[in-house]
Amino acid sequence: xxxxxxxxxxxxxxxxxxxxxxxxxxxxxxxxxxxxxxxxxxxxxxxxxxxxxxxxxxxxxxxxxxxxxxxxxxxxxxxxxxxxxxxxxxxxxxxxxxxxxxxxxxxxxxxxxxxxxxxxxxxxxxxxxxxxxxxxxxxxxxxxxxxxxxxxxxxxxxxxxxxxxxxxxxxxxxxxxxxxxxxxxxxxxxxxxxxxxxxxxxxxxxxxxxxxxxxxxxxxxxxxxxxxxxxxxxxxxxxxxxxxxxxxxxxxxxxxxxxxxxxxxxxxxxxxxx
Numbered sequence: 001x002x003x004x005x006x007x008x009x010x011x012x013x014x015x016x017x018x019x020x021x022x023x024x025x026x027x028x029x030x031x032x033x034x035x036x037x038x039x040x041x042x043x044x045x046x047x048x049x050x051x052x053x054x055x056x057x058x059x060x061x062x063x064x065x066x067x068x069x070x071x072x073x074x075x076x077x078x079x080x081x082x083x084x085x086x087x088x089x090x091x092x093x094x095x096x097x098x099x100x101x102x103x104x105x106x107x108x109x110x111x112x113x114x115x116x117x118x119x120x121x122x123x124x125x126x127x128x129x130x131x132x133x134x135x136x137x138x139x140x141x142x143x144x145x146x147x148x149x150x151x152x153x154x155x156x157x158x159x160x161x162x163x164x165x166x167x168x169x170x171x172x173x174x175x176x177x178x179x180x181x182x183x184x185x186x187x188x189x190x191x192x193x194x195x196x197x198x199x200x201x202x203x204x205x206x207x208x209x210x211x212x213x214x215x216x217x218x219x220x221x222x223x224x225x226x227x228x229x230x231x232x233x234x235x236x237x238x239x240x241x242x243x244x245x246x247x248x249x250x251x252x253x254x255x256x257x258x259x260x261x262x263x264x265x266x267x268x269x270x271x272x273x274x
Contacts, residue, residue, distance in 0.1 A: 006042075124266075160188070209223060213245065246269060
C-alpha cells in the first residue's frame with residue numbers, strides 16, 4: 001500500500017501541534033508522529049485529494065506559522081513507527097499507561113495499550129486529563145459507557161477501578177478491533193459496538209465522551225437521555241474557548257456543570273444529570 005507523508009513545521013509548536021493533530025484526525029489520515037518542530041501525518045495515496053487541507057482552519061490562522069511538504073512512501077511499518085515514539089504515561093504514582101513491550105511498573109493501576117492507528121494512548125492532553133479525573137471518581141459498581149472509545153483506554157481504566165459493566169462505542173472499525181484487543185490484554189470484558197450515538201441503547205451511571213466539539217454538541221441529547229438521574233458525564237476533545245458552548249448545550253439537556261481542568265488549551269469537564 002502506498003502512503004503520502006505530510007511533514008508540517010509549526011510555530012509556535014504548542015498548542016499548534018495539538019490543534020493541527022485534532023483537525024487532521026477528522027480527515028482520512030492513518031497515523032501521526034511528533035518531531036521537534038512539528039508533526040508527520042500519513043495518509044493512503046488514494047485518499048490524498050487536491051483539496052484535502054482546505055478545511056484545516058489552523059493553516060489559515062494568523063496565530064501560527066505552518067509550512068508543509070509531502071513525500072510518497074511505498075510501505076509503512078506502523079508497529080515500528082509507534083514503537084519508536086510510544087513512551088509510558090505516568091499519572092503521578094497512581095496509573096501507568098504503557099505498551100506491551102514496556103516493563104511493568106509499581107503504579108497502583110497498570111494499563112497495557114497497543115494503539116496501532118487508534119486515538120487514545122494517554123499522550124494527548126484530553127485522554128490524560130480524563131484518566132486523571134477518573135482516578136478520583138468512584139467507579140465501583142457503575143454502568144459505564146466509553147463513547148468514541150479509540151483504544152478503549154478510558155473504559156479499561158473504569159473497569160479496573162471496579163465498574164460493574166463497560167460498553168464501548170466507536171464509528172471506526174479499526175478502533176472497535178483495537179479496543180477488543182486491548183480489553184483482552186488487560187483481562188477486561190465489555191461490549192464493543194461499531195457506530196455512533198444512535199447505538200446507545202441502555203442507561204448508564206457514568207459516560208466518558210472524549211471526541212470533538214461538534215460531535216459533542218450534536219449528540220449531547222442522546223448522551224443526556226441515557227444518563228441516569230444523578231449520573232456523571234465527562235466531556236473532552238475541545239478547546240478552552242469552546243467550554244461555554246459545551247456548558248450551554250449541557251444546560252439545555254439538564255446537565256449541571258461541576259468542574260473542569262485545562263491542559264495545553266484542551267479541556268476535560270465534568271457534569272452531572274439533574
